Amino acid sequence: MEVPMIARRSSWTGGGVQERLRRLNLITTVPPLVIVGLLLLFLTARSWWHVVIQVVGLVAALATAERWTAGDYLRVARPSLVVTAVVWLAGALTDDTAAFFGLSVVGSYLIPPLPRHRLAALGGLAALIAALGATNALVHDDRIGWRLFQFAAVPAFAMLFSTAFMFASQRFFDLIAELEQSREREAELAVTRERVRFAGDLHDIQGHTLHVVKLKVALAEKLLDREPDRAREELREVHSLVGDTIVQTKELAYAQRRLNLSAELENAKNLFEAAGIHVRVERESEVDDAASELLGQVLRETTTNILRHAEARQVRITLTRRGIAIVNDGAPDTGPLELSGLAVLRHRLAGHGAELEVSHSDGRFRTAAAFPAPKEARR
Template identity: 30%
Template sequence: MRSTSPVVDPADDPPPGARQLARGITATWWYTVSAVAFLELFLVLVWTLQALAVPGDATAAFVVGVGGLIWWGSTIVLLADYRHRLDAEPGIAWTRIALPLLIAVGYGIAGGLVLDSWLLALMPIAQSVLLLNWPKGVRLRMVVLTTVVLVLVAVADAARGATEIALPGWIPALYAILIPAMSVSSLWWWDVLVTVDRARASEARLAATQERLRVATDVHDLQGHHLQVIALQLELAERLMRIDPDAALEQLRAARVSVDEARQGTRDLATRFRSVPLGDEVANARDLLAAAGLSVEADIAPDADEAPSSALGPVIRETTTNVLRHGAGRRARLDLRRVDDGWRYEVANDVVTGVATHPVGSGLDGVRRRISEAGGTLEIREDADEFIVSVTVPRSDVSTADGQSR
């Protein structure tokens, strides 16, 4: 089925790739939160079942179960605050975490009293404290210290008869001892992912900065040389104007030649930066999409550098931006090959199901005009869950496009 392109180009849209990277980080965070939350809920369930096993009194099960759910909700608040501080400044904002910590203390005291368990009294406090954003190096020591203390308290409960020595009685105790370490390990993996993502973003910014510096250096060297020569020629012409007009006129002509050389050098420099071989263009698009977290399939013809870069280069860049901004963010397919009537470039990506298509934006409108001027065709279609853009240009476009670029 054919449809219009879902490309829009709002002025406030984030840069290419930024939305996809944020989506990937967000998904990983929800995996982390769900893992910690499941562990805590399972622990509350195990302790509640142990309370139900005590005959004759349902109050203990009610306190442990309902109080556990309230404590569980307070830890979700701590996790949300942990993520917020991770993107801001390190440290602990005690004013925001005071209530969740008080809930942990209250639940520990109430649950420990009704079940006569020191381990249950200490476990919620230890878990909540370890979910705070401790400085580097401090959390590891806190985990080791907390685990040792929980083990000692569990042994003390067993010694005074509060915990059965048999295996069923030790199941809640075992989970209570291990849950702080398991939760911290999940948060540690999240921290590693954020650090890697920031390093990747910093590397991209550094590469862009280095490229701008290289361009600035080339422009400075080119223009600085020509402007210095022109200044000397004009100064010499000014001095010769009264004593030797012909020589002065010759210097003015030389200055004009230097101006033409500077202009041509600037044009050649700009052409060199614009004229990226098509094979490199597709490879760059593939690497950018892969860096944004997509699974990319690329089929690039061995002689792709012979394809008309002036016509297809903007197509590759625009469609790559389109995939990053409006695709579902899971997969993409790039294909550049020779066909009977010239060259064909096709890009396909998955789309968000259930989202209505948008009108064609200015990006693909510009691509359509450029391809039309080059004598090619642009086809936009949707097949099942894929959005596909296909562009075909004739081989004769090489000379035409180069003439237009000048």
């Protein structure tokens, strides 16, 4: 027997979540870094040495960004921090004002994920960038104030700005990851719900059938010596019932099974009469087609419970347009008021806006299900 298609879906959900997030991160981080890095290169590089310095810093920054999108950046970011620091020192000593770009990018990736002391790390990195940039003033003795502003203050501020942007970017991607995880959990929950529904339907079919088979086989055994023809008839019915159950189980596996209330009603009458229980059916009106299938499930579950748990002599089934009520005598005074099968049905009916009520009084057990009237009918 094949498992319903939705039951296999759990192996598909979640597998591409991390890859989708990685692609999104790559698209939103790497191209802007390349554009800004190349723009600085064209605008500020005044010699081939400046080109080499900035390209090395940009490559280190891009390597860190690429590994960050994969969630494995620390082993790349730490050596990249050293490389870009050397690049910025070389740039400061050769008047390359844009060489700090790689160091500011790598630093901005390292600080936000820290579990604590992020402000201290941010201040230390800003001081490092300022200190390395201040070496420019050591090799030039003109315009000291301007050089300190250009090579120390501006790069430090740029690093603070890029780190603040990374804080916001990381929060954004965290929200996207939470959303993807939430969608994955919802898909898994849907699979679980479908499995529970499938298990409930399988219980309805096979649990009911097995109990009926047990009753009919016991009856055939009693009739075997004194009424062999009737015993053979009971065994033929058992054979037919098992065949029908196999068909229903296949239909359930392929999501093609629908209960027919009329057929369930006729089946319930036959079962009760075979067990020596008098059954009376009262139809107050024709049952609405929209409620027929679920009401058929209620009747089937209740019939099984009566045959299994009660010593009933009489059963009364009342049908209304959008409801059903089954009352039986012979209910035991002890034991749970609501059996597990009815609890599952209550939940299933609630999902369709219907209510299931059970009550026990004076040896009588009442099971009733009702759908609310359509809005048009209540106006």
